[in-house]
Amino acid sequence: MRSDARSNRLRILEAATELLASPGAPTLQSIARRAGVGQGTLYRHFPTREALVLQVYxxxxxxxxxxxxxxxxxxxxxxxxxxxxxxxxxxxxxxxxxxxxxxxxxxxxxxxxxxxxxxxxxxxxxxxxxxxxxxxxxxxxxxxxxxxxxxxxxxxxxxxxxxxxxxxxxxxxxxxxxxxxxxxxxxxxxxxxx
Incomplete structure (x- = not known):
């Protein structure tokens, strides 16, 4: 994995971890926004919300x-x-x-x-x-x-x-x-x- 892709993946996981710990169910759009990446980038790393959640945990x-x-x-x-x-x-x-x-x-x-x-x-x-x-x-x-x-x-x-x-x-x-x-x-x- 290229270094920029690895960096994006880590930022997505950090953002998801933060948002999942706060009240409510965060959307993938809100996670992408918090991570500073586009939704396409998020979906390339995690094709579903569930895949992202399981990776966080x-x-x-x-x-x-x-x-x-x-x-x-x-x-x-x-x-x-x-x-x-x-x-x-x-x-x-x-x-x-x-x-x-x-x-x-x-x-x-x-x-x-x-x-x-x-x-x-x-x-x-x-x-x-x-x-x-x-x-x-x-x-x-x-x-x-x-x-x-x-x-x-x-x-x-x-x-x-x-x-x-x-x-x-x-x-x-x-x-x-x-x-x-x-x-x-x-x-x-x-x-x-x-």
């Missing part, structure tokens, strides 16, 4: 990616995926724009996901694959499927200070991901026939 994304092998070594696949999803949601709770960026991954064409989403989706895919191999998740489940299940949780995070609906929705998501185990629990609670 790069350390958090890297933490999520590096957590996968540690979680899979320490926990059964189901618990590893659950712990990872809880960590993802905690980051979304504290980082403005992060939840929207992750939520948007499922609606982007694969060609637009690029470096912004690739590592995050690969990490989630590894957890889903480990669960599929262990028989704890429905065969054919994908990282995109899991992200789609999180959509209601992102909505709650964005609009509520009360954590109880979030907890209830998270439990519903996990029941959806691991239906066989919850069916077994439900059957064990049924009254026995005489």
């Amino acid at each position: 790069g350390e958090e994304v890297e933490g999520l990616v590096s957590a996968v092998p540690v979680l899979l070594d320490a926990l059964p696949p189901e618990r590893a995926l659950r712990a990872w999803l809880e960590r993802l949601l905690n980051i979304g709770r504290g980082m403005p724009g992060f939840a929207d960026a992750v939520d948007a991954a499922t609606s982007l064409a694969p060609g637009l996901r690029g470096e912004a989403y690739g590592p995050l989706l690969d990490a989630l895919s590894a957890l889903v694959s480990a669960n599929e191999a262990a028989g704890t998740i429905a065969p054919g489940t994908t990282a995109d499927d899991v992200l789609l299940l999180l959509k209601p949780l992102w909505q709650v995070l964005a609009h509520s200070e009360d954590r109880s609906p979030e907890h209830q929705l998270f439990e519903t998501v996990t029941r959806t991901l691991w239906p066989g185990q919850h069916d077994a629990v439900s059957r064990s609670r049924l009254p026995r026939r005489g």
